[in-house]
Amino acid sequence: MRAAARHSAAGTLTAALLLTTLAAAPAGGASDPFGTSRRAGAAAELRGTAVAAARARQTGIDFGRCAADQDMPGSMECGTVSVPLDYADPGGRQIRLSVSRVRATQRDPHNSKRKVPRQGALVFNPGGPGASGFYFPLIGMLPEWKRIAAAYDLVGYAPRGVGRSAPLSCQDPKRFFKGPSQAPTHPSASYKRERVAQAKAYARGCAERTGGALRHYHSLNNARDLDVLRAALGERRLTFMGASYGTYFGALYASLFPSHVRRMVFDSPVDPSPEQIWYRNNLAQSAAFEGRWADLREWIAEHDKVYGLGDTAEEVLRSYEKARARLAAEPAGGKVGPGQLQGAFLQAGYYDDYWPLRAQALSEYLKGDPQLLIDIAGPVREAAAEAENSSAVYTAVECNDAPWPRDFRVWDRDNTRLARVAPFETWDNVWTNLPCAYWLAPRQRPLDVRTGPGEVPPVLILAAERDAAAPYDGALELHRRLSGSVLVTERDAGSHGVAGGPNRCVNSYFEAYLLEGRLPSRRAACAGRAEPVPSPSR
Template identity: 65%
Template sequence: MRAVALYGTLGSLVLSALVAAPAGSADPLTAEARGVEAAARRAAADSIAFGRCPDVESLPPSVQCGTVRVPLDYAHPTGRQIDLTVSRTKARGKPAERQGALVFNPGGPGASSMYFPMVAGMPDWKRVAGAYDLIGYSPRGVARSAPLSCQDPGDFTKAPTQSPTYPSDTYKKERIAQAKAYAQGCARNAGEALRFYTSINNARDLDVLRAALGEPKLTFMGASYGTYFGAVYATLFPSHIRRMVFDSAVNPAPRQIWYRNNLDQSLAFERRWEDFRIWVAKHDDVYHLGETADEVLESYEKVRAGLTREPAGGTVGPAQLQAAVLKAGYYDDYWASRATALSEYLKGNAKPLIQQAAPRPESARDDENGNAVYTAVECNDAVWPRDFATWDRDNSELAKVAPFETWDNAWMNLPCAYWPAPQQKPVDVRAEKGALPPTLILAAERDAATPYPGALELQRRLPGSVLITEKKAGTHGIAGGPNACVNGYVEDYLLNGRTPVRRAACAPHREPNPVSLDERTALRPGHVPPTL
């Protein structure tokens, strides 16, 4: 392994480079900062013993797997340890062409990138895969990385369930009780460990992973939530960054984390929901759901009403319909299949809708685990409103103009109002001028999950960063997607370190084919609905 070879050849000189204290951090002498340094020193010496992947990962033989050990609590680096699973494909080019390791995180919180090395076989990634080891991993709490659970997976995926656009007082009381029970379940299952699932610890873990890979400086691509803890990493460890891509940037302003970001997200999804309906109306000759966006909405409401009366297949109710159609707000790859399902249902054929929206028992454990980590990280990261009256006021007002996703988003996050673990002050993401190498920010102008103002805010806080905008488009996670212009900027940056001066724009990618049901997002790096 590279870290072992380097350490054996160059001794403490290289090892100290791998674990140097983070220059420019607010307080490099804190117990946690010393803990990161100690853990990174250990990881650099031990390296990662890559080998055959366990069958549970369902990865091809071309991908190798290993683990890196990190402290649960960086203030006590010799205390309880957890193992994070890591995956890799080695750079496929000539040895002289190798530039190091490229680490990817797809967001969530709660998503794993263990699949990421598989993109090495895709044409758009050929040159990057020739220059870099492609590294995926499961962050703390995710999958086999000391998995977190807050409730029985069968209860989490229970269906059918309701999803009222304008909930009654009785329904609100039911959801409050569920949120309290969920928060208590997290505390009961995780115990004292619950408070250590945070974005700042995810950033610290990333630095330990960097050291374990034998990399003096980190090359990293984060999508969605991955941009947020990537930005936290840039704040804590600016001197440890080689290149960094922020794909679909979260607004990192402390006042936004996380309550206001979720309100902004719900508003943005209303616009994206309209984009979908306009496209469906444009192709009324195919779907027969209406010739205007309003007529398509009427058709959608007919489907909701039908599922309220009689769930499709006994498992698809209004909430399952909402979750399935929400994916169309993330990726226009889903537009054709979702429009087809709605159209077929109104013709009396519920099979496509059942196939797309019914819960899958085989994924229940992973779904519950992802939601548990999402909840723990977001609830721990910031102080949330503790009285439901605030949530009720803000979401009731927002639902008047953005009814599509507002209340479902609120219910997903409501456990944070009753969170039993300490809630911390958000990290003030920023860097001094000249402290960072050029970094690349990617954003679609109509992205709903991470609205475009977040990219502008991130660029303002990271001097020297460059913003690439896909105009008039709304797909979430645009690197490696259908836009050749975006992909060209990413490849030139990763391979050559070149960027535009400050900002550049790409024309939107082509609209979906209305008769194609090909959902091509399966191996796209940023494919992580339904969270951030």
């Protein structure tokens, strides 16, 4: 799932009741997930993973200078690791994953004369699906990461399908950015028919451009790739940090390879319950974003003297709707319509840091200056290929991972109901995921993520209470499923991703775990970070 203010108690209850009602929605046809054929297939893939890992251990990764067009600092090294396209056939077609590394500095950032013992490699995945962690090792240059960068080789990689790692594509990147576009919160029947046709065409494009290989791009293979990468790095056991979707296949890894786990950090987890993957998780996300959108409007209203968009959340909403109507009639710069406006403010739902600039852009646009809105919301044509690739991987993984409703009437029923109380993201989320209704490749059955007492070392789970991209219930569910895990909550906060950020309390738990293996004895909480400081309109 893709794709984070203060939920009032009433709002949270409304969303919970709504999602309880929607839980009756079928996610696909029923079949025995533990049938004979599946067990045989899983055993073959487990053997194939062991074969591929043994091969990778012998070969290693030939790290060297990064390609000139990657423009990396000299401390970062690049290489590749080969993994089977199909783990049931480990000797068959191989694909190469791009890997990056910055070696542990082994220098105490607070005492340059003190040498820090190296603890191995820390592998990171930022989520998506479709996001690349290739540039992650550069994070060691930030002050909040220097202690971790001293002890660990920071390792990033592009998962299968992403970037240079056997990249997927579902349409011509030149046609990817469609703008300006509309974003109706209560779409008409004719608009729905148009989007259904687009979803069918997109699903066909994925199948035609990738062929039979398409079915091998899914979360279980992402977890298997992670074990091959571990072996290639020469690590007996894996130290891993996953954010957002990265927590899901990290949890799959813990379930599949429990004896290979050293330490794991799950930041902003998604709900791993098989029945939630992925249709119902997206319903939950759409409901949660409504609360986050209300939080942003409340913050803008608190700073009405700066932005002049209204001194109540309702007045700010009227200002936003005024801008939507104006952009529908005349797109800003010929390329920013209501869809681009909604996309810019959806990003602000992920990160508090985006709030001031979005509010400033809306304020200046309504005062007659559209340039800032064009700058932050307009499509960047130069990024079209990367964005199309990311979208293709997102779609392939989510569609391959689980059954989805195949009848649009199910989607229409559930989301029409949801949009009555959560209109901000609901239909945009539908159009993003609707190709899964018409997917041609075979579907996986989600693994029941679960570890028993003592099966894996204790893992650390970090979550913000008001995260909309990965609603907090997902963190609670992952905590229940991973025996011995410890959950640290950032209270009254909603940014998506909390480790290594501005919250010193969260970082203290994060560092104590990675550097010393030390966890609180039970669940812990940290006060939320300070709200962003408004930036004045020009």
